[in-house]
Amino acid sequence: MEMIAREAKVAVGTIYLHFPSRDEVYLSLRAQFAEQLGVRYREVKARGLAPLDEMRTLAQVYIEHLRESAEPVLTSEPTPYSQIRRRLRRASEIREFDRGLALSREVFHLFESTVRRAFDANLIADALGPTGVTVGIWAILNGSYMVTRDKDLFRDLTGLEPEGFTAKALESYLSAITSMPKRVSNRSIASNSKSHVIKLPVKKRRATR
Numbered sequence: 037m038e039m040i041a042r043e044a045k046v047a048v049g050t051i052y053l054h055f056p057s058r059d060e061v062y063l064s065l066r067a068q069f070a071e072q073l074g075v076r077y078r079e080v081k082a083r084g085l086a087p088l089d090e091m092r093t094l095a096q097v098y099i100e101h102l103r104e105s106a107e108p109v110l111t112s113e114p115t116p117y118s119q120i121r122r123r124l125r126r127a128s129e130i131r132e133f134d135r136g137l138a139l140s141r142e143v144f145h146l147f148e149s150t151v152r153r154a155f156d157a158n159l160i161a162d163a164l165g166p167t168g169v170t171v172g173i174w175a176i177l178n179g180s181y182m183v184t185r186d187k188d189l190f191r192d193l194t195g196l197e198p199e200g201f202t203a204k205a206l207e208s209y210l211s212a213i214t215s216m217p218k219r220v221s222n223r224s225i226a227s228n229s230k231s232h233v234i235k236l237p238v239k240k241r242r243a244t245r
Contacts, residue, residue, distance in 0.1 A: 037052070037061075040058070040061060056126055056128060057126065059120065059123075059124065059129050060128060060132055062120075063129060063133050063136055064132055064136075066136045066140075067132060067135050067136035067139055069101070069105040070136055070139035070142075070143055071139050072101075072105075073097070073098070073143050074139060074142055074143045076097050077094060077097065077143060077146045077147065078146070080093050080094055081146065081150065087150060087153040087154040087159055088154055088159055088210070088214065090153070091147075091150050091154060091173075091210070092206075092210075094146075094147055094150055095173065095177060095206050098147075098177055099177060099181070099202055099203070102177070102178070103181075106181060121133055144170065144174075147170055147173070147174075148166055148167055148170040151169050151170045151173070154214075159214055160213050160214055161213070169213060172209065173206065173209065176202075176205050177202060177206065180202035180205045180206075181202060184198035184201050184202065187199075
């Protein structure tokens with residue numbers, strides 16, 4: 037709280053007038069970020085883009101969101117978010133936790149609805165389904181952001197440029213799941229699976245005397 041007061045250039049007591057604990061400061065921050073992301077997602081979805089274009093635009097918005105907000109969240113989160121709930125005792129803290137969780141869930145479903153549009157239009161075929169693919173995209177965006185945070189280390193270890201890597205990783209994944217319908221449908225895969233089984237030669241046992 038002293039660090040927050042120092043950054044805000046106010047007395048510590050002033051912070052406590054608005055937030056009873058540092059947990060509530062953090063939870064309010066998380067909820068605020070989720071709310072802002074939801075607003076930006078709705079702006080994109082209101083543009084009426086084609087499903088895949090909308091998906092890529094939402095992903096770009098999320099990348100920008102991570103650049104703007106991930107650092108204070110990562111710095112302030114020594115324990116997983118879900119575990120914070122176990123130590124909360126104040127009603128105001130619990131309300132803020134629940135608010136942040138509800139907003140985060142809403143943001144996830146906004147992105148998922150776009151992925152579902154792509155599935156419904158037969159632009160994507162993947163056994164994970166819309167929810168699983170949304171999680172996959174989320175994992176790629178978050179994971180890529182994390183591994184490229186230290187740009188020099190990433191460059192030294194991989195020989196790749198960190199700039200633009202997240203977008204390239206996402207495009208690689210989308211390329212894989214959007215090319216499936218062009219090659220063969222899921223139904224034909226199921227019906228032809230038996231005819232494409234590779235049979236390994238079986239060694240004959242030598243007769244024993």
